[in-house]
Amino acid sequence: KAGVTQTPRYLIKTRGQQVTLSCSPISGHRSVSWYQQTPGQGLQFLFEYFSETQRNKGNFPGRFSGRQFSNSRSEMNVSTLELGDSALYLCASSQDIHSGANVLTFGAGSRLTVL
C-alpha cells in the first residue's frame, strides 16, 4: 500500500510569489490534514479536509489556503510568500474522523525555502 505522497519535495521561491503543494493520501483515506513544521514553532496545524470540505482550520493567515478533490487528493497554496513561510509542510491522511481520535500517516513533506 503506497504511503502519503507529497510533491514537490523541495522548492525555492522568492518573497511575494505564491506556491502550491500537492498531497496524495493513502488509498481509502478520506481525511487530509496539513501541518507546518519550523524549528521555532514546531509542528502546527494548518487545516484539515474531508470530502472536499474544510473541517478544521488552524491559526494561520488567509494567505494559506487549501482544497481537496473528489479523489481525496489535496493541495495547499500560500500566496504572497514571506521569509517566515520557509518551513517543512507536512501532509497527513487518516481514515476515521468520527471518533475524534485518528492515527495520522504523514508524508515526507515539502521543504519550502523563501528567499
Next chain:
Amino acid sequence: GESVGLHLPTLSVQEGDNSIINCAYSNSASDYFIWYKQESGKGPQFIIDIRSNMDKRQGQRVTVLLNKTVKHLSLQIAATQPGDSAVYFCAENSIYNQGGKLIFGQGTELSVKP
C-alpha cells in the same frame, strides 16, 4: 492556552539501555494521545497511541504511560538501539479537536550511543 510540551529537549542514552521520554499536557479535555518518531528527512511516523480511559499501553519495545492526575505522558523504549535515534513528539487530540487536528509538543531528540 492549550499546550503539549516536553520536559527534556535532548536525551542521550547508551545502546541497550532503556529510554524514557516525557511529555506534559495542559488540556484536561484531551482524550487521545499519540507518540510520533521523526527521523531526519522524513515525516513523523506513528509509534503508539493511548486513549484517556487507559493508563498504560504496550507495543513492540515501547510502552506509553498516561497519568491523567498530573497530565503527564511518557514513552518508554526498551533496549534502545541506534535506529531509535530520532526526534520524538507527543501529540494530543481532544473532544474539541475533531479529526486530523493534533496539538504537538516541541519534541525530544533521542541520541543513542553505540
